Amino acid sequence: MTETAATGTEAHGEAHAEAETEAAVEAALGGLDLDAKARLLGGRxxxxxxxxxxxxxxxxxxxxxxxxxxxxxWTAADPSVALPSxxxxxxxWDPELARRAGVLLAQEARRKGVHVLLAPTVNLHRSPLGGRHFEAYSEDPYLTGRIGAGYVTGVQSGGVATTVKHFAANDAExxxxxxxxxxxxxxxxxxxLAPFEAIVAEARPWGIMTAYNTVNGVRMTEHHHLVNEIARGEWGFDGFNVSDWTAARSTTGAIEGGLDAAMPGPRSVYGEALARAVRDGRVAEATVDxxxxxxxxxxxxxxxxxxxxxxxxxxxxxxxxxxLAREIARRSFVLVRNENGALPxxxxxxxxxxAAARDARVLGGGSATVFPDHVVSPLDGLTAALPEGTLTYTVGAxxxxxxxxxxxxxxxxxxxRDADGRTLGTADAPSGHVQWMGDDLPDGVTHDTLHxxxxxxxFTPRESGTHTFGIxxxxxxxxxxxxxxxxDDVQRPVKDDPFLSFFGAPEPRAEVELTAGRPVEVSLRHTVALPDDMPLKVVTFALCHAEPVRDPDELIAEAARAAGAAxxxxxxxxxxxxxxxxxxxxxxxxxxxxxxxLVRAVAAANPNTVVVVNAGSPVxxxxxxxxxxxxxxxxxxQEGGAALADVLTGAHEPGGRLPTTWGALADAPVTQVVPEDGELHYTEGVFIGYRAWERAGRTPAYPFGHGLGYTDWTYESLQVTGTTVKVRLRNTGDRHGREVVQLYLAPAAPDPARPARWLAGFAGVEAAPGERAEVTVTLPRRAFEVWDEAAGAWSFVKGSYELQAGRSITDRRITAPITV
Incomplete structure (x- = not known):
């Protein structure tokens, strides 16, 4: 009775707050003329x-x-917490951990005065060749939706909006x-569309970002059907829709297609262009409203x-x-091989x-780059964790x-400085990278005066020899x-690529003999020349450097000798x-x-070789x-090295399971990412990831869902009541551990138009040695549905299925029939 009353009170409070919000929105809208409304929708x-x-x-x-x-x-002078990819x-495989990550990011956003976080990325790993897959979650839409919903819930619980992106089918670069x-x-x-739909239903995001690409002949920034009819109409999405940066190309197409904000500004397809379109009768003012x-x-x-x-x-x-960064890292590490108990x-x-043990790569490249105030490398983490005198280090490769x-x-x-050489202002550049966008210039500096x-x-070198400097x-x-x-010259683009100045390769320009520990003065002067027709003024360049290069064979031999002695x-x-x-x-x-x-040489020298793979997606x-x-x-x-020490020493077990299949490119069923005549046809249909590997009858190096811990588990029983599933299991190892119970549905009568099986649920469980545990999972209705193109609706496929519980798509421990 009390619980029901409390729930009713809470619902009444939410309804009252929403009514207040809508009243405030209408009052604000009524105070704007057409020019102000049009200006609001374009970036400042x-x-x-x-x-x-x-x-x-x-x-x-x-x-x-x-x-x-x-x-x-965009500078290291304004550091940010850097979580794992x-x-x-x-x-x-933990939506609650994703929620906690979101809470932290909302805290970071408020600290930096940010209202809207341009995340999460919930596109799928359609092909392992996708260059930006480290920024997305998985090849599986269900897992992606669950993790994305946890993330969105966490961020928005901190009063900060998310924009779920990139809507839609933006699965390659x-x-x-x-x-x-x-x-x-x-x-x-x-x-x-499935991850976006699930996140709208479960987490009610306050924003989406529409992608650069076109889907079935219509630009996503103008896609009335996907945005207005599906996202807003069918799903009930009530947030705002922002373009990916520079993606909006048409004033009338974008506003009619459901795009609310065209970024960046001040030059955009909205603003004056939108007001003019209304006055010319090409756009209804109600659409702008x-x-x-x-x-x-x-x-x-x-x-x-x-x-x-x-x-x-x-x-x-x-x-x-x-x-939290350290916890997420160690819980994400996936132990895919562990012969003879090599670890811990x-x-x-x-x-x-x-080299990556000393100079760790902690995040992927591109617009998702942030600058942490410190990075714990594997060398740092192991030096701190292992007894003094027990660790040696070589570069190797x-x-x-x-x-x-x-x-x-x-x-x-x-x-x-200005054209007369007078100093206008200064700024710290701790990473050697200048990247000033729009009016984000040092105090006292304007684009009109900057020359x-x-x-x-x-620069104080840590090694003697020939150092290379570049731009x-x-x-x-x-x-x-x-x-x-x-x-002292002009550096020109090698091809017509708008992202070259941001993400292109640096050019080597000097080789200098230097002595370790002896500081030298360095200077890189850039003469700023920004075209008047640039939609946004950006000053970006960097001083780059490389340590002296030693003979690769010598480095590998040195590493092998050290390995043989350890x-x-x-x-x-x-x-x-x-x-x-x-x-x-x-x-x-x-x-x-x-x-x-390097790996082969070290393994030949020491059979007890552990390889740590620092990559955001399959290699x-x-x-x-x-x-x-x-x-x-x-x-x-940023805490990756500390987390690595936690896992290697056994202070914590590696908690991760593969969210995507790892295998050789020659065996991968879906590899086409290059368009032909401007079009990329998704001819593989619903068969991507593990669905495609199974259909092709190919064996990957490591399957979807795979991951070992430091203990063992026995699956004892699987009970199905309707669509509610209970799995009982026991920790049969000798230490506390966490298991991810994965549930797969397989049609009893194989259907060539459907995958052999698909992920339908999962849950994590922890237990001490010898302890039994139980997880309860309710299978979603969508797990039994397919999209009927003729009817234009979801079709619930009745019949018999086999429910399979286990540790991966290929390690299914226990089964039970289920009829719906």
Whole structure:
């Protein structure tokens, strides 16, 4: 009785607050003329919408995620907590952990004055060649939807909006601005729209972001059917729809297609162009009003509209960002091989090797980049965790084939000057990277007066030898090292690529002999020349550097000798920003450089070799059967090295399970990511990921859902009542552990139009040695449905199924019939 009354009171309170919000929205809308409404829908600058003080509306501030909150400044001078990659978060198979990550990110957003987080990315791993897959969760729509809903719930519980992206079928990077993805209605519904639909239903996101690409001939920023008829109409989505940056191309097409905000500004297809379209009779003002309502509702929810109660009046308790980053990392690590109990490490000496062990890659490249105030590398973490004198380190092999942005050893500042050489302002540049967007310039600096930027300071090398310096960016540069000018010329683009200046490779420009420990002066001057017709003024360039290069064979031999003298060898291999980043897809799944050679040489010298794979998405591991253990650590975030030490030493077990299939590219069933004549046809239908591997009868290196812990589990019983499932299991190992119980549905009568089986539910459980545990899962109705294209509706497929419970798609321990 009391519980019912409380629930009713709570519902009444929510309804009252929503009524207040809608009243405030209507009052604010009534106070705007056409020009103000049109201006509100176009960006004020790179990251914000305009404030309208006359109606009590603050400027809405947006920022990239999804593993951190960068804020409006793209610089290491404004650090952010860096969590593990989305693939890592999905590998934990824990929506509650995703919710906690969201709570932390909302805290970070509020700290930086951000109202809207441009995350999460819930596109699918259609092909392993997708270059940005580290930023998405999984190949499976159900797992993606569950993790994404947890994330959205967490962020919005902190009073910060999310924009679930990229809507829709934005599953590759090649020609992403222009590609027409041709996808059947059934495939869209069952795969690519499914995570968005689930998140709308479960988490009620306050925003979505529509993608660059075209779907079935219609740009996503103009897709009336997918946005207005499906998302808003069928699903009941009541949030705002923002374009991906520069994606909106048509004023009438975008507003009629349901796009509320066209970013960035101030030049956009909205603003004056939208007001003119209304006055010319090409757009109804009521259509503009609908978009304005969505933006005002967003402002109300985040507390940026006077007179409207914020959606979250009481904020969550503060979160320790470093502690949570470390927990997510270790719970995401997937132990895919562990022969003869190689892990946890036993007492003795450890030989650590790999350039990525010293200079860790903790996040993927592109617009999701944030700058943590510190990074714990594997070398740092193991040095702190292991007894003094038991750890040695060698470089072994370096995956990087290009210069890195200046960091360790550099102390730099950016000095801005006018055409007469007068100093206008200065700014810290701790990473050697200048990236100022719009009006985000140092105090005292304007685009009208800015003529040159000098990155200047000192560099103290940690190694003696030939150091290479270079430049990332376009335009006129002067590079000086230790009093000598090595480059004074213009750096031009190698191809017509709008993202080149952001994500392109740096050009080497100087080789300098330096002595370890002796500081030298360095300077990189950039003459700023921004075209008048640029939609947004951006000043971006970087000073880059590489350590002296030693003979690769010598480095590998040195690592093998160290491994042979140790009880255990640990090799850290990694991808680079040139392999996994925004703006391009992969052409292969190989580890870059001589890393495969390094692993084989170390394994030959020490049979007790553990390989740590620092990659955000699948890579080929041709030596996997030659080593004792393989641990996948994704891009593990700022605390990755500490989490690695936790897992290797056995202080914690690796908690992850694969959210996507790992296998050789030659065996992968879906590999086409390059459009032909501007079109990419999803001819594989609903068969992607594990569904495709099973259909093709191919065996991957490691299947979907796979992951080992440090204990063993026995599945004892599976009970089905209607669509409620209970699984009982027992920890039969000798230490406490966590198991992810996975439930798969398989039609009793195989249907070639449907997968052999699909994920229908999962749950995590913990137990002490010898202890029994039980999980209860209610299977969703959608698990039994297919999209009927002829009827244009979901069809519930009655009949007999086999419910399979186990540890992966291929390790199914116990089954039971289920009839619906």
């Amino acid at each position: 600058d790179m990251w914000t919408l305009p404030a309208l003080p006359e109606i009590g509306l603050d400027s809405l501030v947006m920022s990239d995620g999804p593993i951190g909150v960068r804020g409006t400044r 989305p693939t890592a978060l999905a590998a934990a 090649t020609d992403r601005f222009t590609v027409n993805n041709v996808v059947s209605d059934r495939v869209l519904r069952e795969l690519y 609908a978009a304005v309502r969505n933006v005002l509702r967003l402002a109300a929810r985040v507390g940026a509209l006077r007179g409207a109660p914020p959606a979250v009046p009481c904020l969550p308790a503060p979160v320790d960002g470093a502690a 490490l036993k007492a003795g000496t450890v030989a650590l090797t790999g 370096d995956p990087n084939t290009e210069l890195a942005v200046a960091g360790r050893g550099f102390t730099l500042r950016a000095v801005c 040159t930027v000098d990155l200047t300071g000192t 990332k960016g376009l335009g006129a540069f002067t590079l000086t090292v230790d009093g000598t000018t090595y480059f 009880d255990t060898a640990v090799v850290v291999v990694a991808t680079t920003e040139r392999v996994e980043s925004e703006g391009f897809d992969r052409t292969d799944l190989r580890l870059p450089g001589r890393q495969d050679d 080929e591991l041709p030596w996997r059967d030659e080593v004792a253990a393989v641990l996948l650590t994704w891009f593990p975030g």
